[in-house]
Amino acid sequence: MSKLNRRKFIRDAAMASAGFFIVPRHVLGRGYVAPSDKLNIAGIGVGGKGTSDLWEFAKSPNVNIVALCDVDDRQAKQSRKNFPNAPYYKDFRVMLEKEKGTIDAVSVSTPDHTHFVATMAAMQMGKHVYVQKPLTHSVYEARMLTEAARKYKVVTQMGNQGASGDGVRKMQEWYNAGIIGNAHTIYVWTNRPVWPQGMGKPKKTAPVPAELDWDLWLGPAPWEDYKDGYVPFNWRGYWSFGTGALGDMGCHLIDPAFKTVGLLYPSEVECSTAAVYEQMWTPSSYPDSCPLASSITLRFPSKDGKSKIELHWMDGGIRPDRPDELLPDEPMGDEDGSGGVIIEGTKGKMMCGTYGSNPRLLPLSRMKSVNVKQTLKRVPEGHYLQWVNACIAGYGKNELSSSFDYAGPLTESILMGNLALRSWQLKNASGKFAGRKTLLWDAKNMKITNFDEANQFVKREYRNGWNL
The missing domain is CATH 3.40.50.720 (NAD(P)-binding Rossmann-like Domain)
Incomplete structure (x- = not known):
């Protein structure tokens, strides 16, 4: 050849x-x-x-x-x-x-x-x-x-x-159309935790199961010996590994309000916790564990900068007062009342269940008289496939429901609630609980400006070998 x-x-x-x-x-x-x-x-x-x-x-x-x-x-x-x-x-x-x-x-x-x-x-x-x-x-x-x-x-x-559901988008359309006016107060609640919280870490060391690499499971967390009670589920209730009821459900429940009202970073946060040993409004005596129940208030600057929007988070069985507009046989939030969101505005209220499900105007009779045109694109392919399609299309080509540009600030706001909870659990030298105050947040610099001890919870230290 x-x-x-x-x-x-x-x-x-x-x-x-x-x-x-x-x-x-x-x-x-x-x-x-x-x-x-x-x-x-x-x-x-x-x-x-x-x-x-x-x-x-x-x-x-x-x-x-x-x-x-x-x-x-x-x-x-x-x-x-x-x-x-x-x-x-x-x-x-x-x-x-x-x-x-x-x-x-x-x-x-x-x-x-x-x-x-x-x-x-x-x-x-x-x-x-x-x-x-x-x-x-x-x-x-x-x-x-x-x-x-x-x-x-x-x-x-x-x-x-x-975040990819129709419910969240319908609430946004109602709000953008001015149906409830300007939002000023938001209530969010869940029945979580459904795992142990409000107690100390397990104390008894146990043999590591042969199938588990305990060192890798700990990853960046501080070293401690293996104990029964962490794997595979109950780690959620301990600050070393989990983020408690708020971290578990906040991204599902606060998301509808965050999107609808257009929130970004809070300027203030305060909280109360229920201790397992007293079942009353006192700080937990177990600083390693997320509290049995909590009530957290986040305040966000309004878009006009002239007022603040209050978001009240409740977990562990605590719920907001039932709106006067709801009839006795009408469910609040989810069908079983286990979780939900209520947004109060200057002209009315709206409500939904977990994941933005079943959005409703209050009173429910308003649903018959309000007809708002669809202005936002729906996601019929769902949350997973939306991301897959965006990956194939390439960076910046497709719209996403919860890209990090959105999910990052949402997560920061949610974890600000946990920062307040952990600050509440601190004890000062006199033995008094030090966290009984409104914490002021400088979002740009990621710093609490009026209680320096709280800043230890903004960023954590990683175990050797896990720094990036």
Whole structure:
């Protein structure tokens, strides 16, 4: 074969090979997705909520689940069964390095205390990220992820699925149309926690289960010996790992109000807690644990800068007063009353359940007379597929319901409530509780300006080996 013919052969073979990957869909047939159009997703934390997250992504014909990571083989069992061809790792850092040429995007569904380190590591490698709520464990981490998403130009979404629902958008349309006037007071409540809180950490050391890598599970948290009572669920009630009832449900419940009214960063926060040993309004004597119940007030500057909007959060069975506009047989919030949102304005009130479900004007009779035109685009594909499509389209191309530009400030506001709770639990040298005051927040500099002891909860220290 001549040199010229040999070159032509190599060129034609290369073109044919390349054409296999970029052949148009209409040639391949209806319903077929070219390999180059698929999003390769890796899961970090693939048990519990991570199991269902990956399953939701896998429903899309545009997705490959290409790698799995979990520190507990017991928790990972179902996902490994669902995706038997995906290599399995225990350390996400090892997975990201070994699979960096394969992975396009990462889904993070670990306990709260590991969200930041896993997400930031993926973003620094240019991977798109979907992160379960709350976005982070601390206020500082939320700000850092928000800024990193812009820096690395990756597509982001927090896992508060209700943010893509029709209910939230209908409430926004009502509010934008002036149906309830200007909002001034918001009530949000949940029946959480449904795990132990308001008690000390477990004291009895236990053998580490063979399937669990305890050192990796702790991740950036301070070292402590393994104890029964943390894994796989009850870590939520301890400040070292979880963010309590507020962190668990705040992103689902506060989101409708945050979006509807257009909130950003609070300027003030204060709280009260219920202690398990007294069942009354006193600070908890267990500073390592989230309180049994809490009542938190966040104040946000209004858009005109002339007034403040108060958001009242309640958990552990505490609920706001029933609106006068509700009839005795009409449910408040969710059908069973376990959670909900009420927004009070200068011309009326609106209400919804958890995830922005079943939005209603109060009194309910107003629903018959109000007809507001749809102005906001709906998300029929759902929260998961919205992110998948945005990843495939590329950074900045598609609208997202809870990108870090939105989810970051929302998470910061929610974690400000936890900062107040932890400040409330502090004791000063005289033995008096030091947190009985309104904390003033300088959002730009991420600093409490009138109680310096509270600033220790803005940012946490990481265990050696976990700093990014």
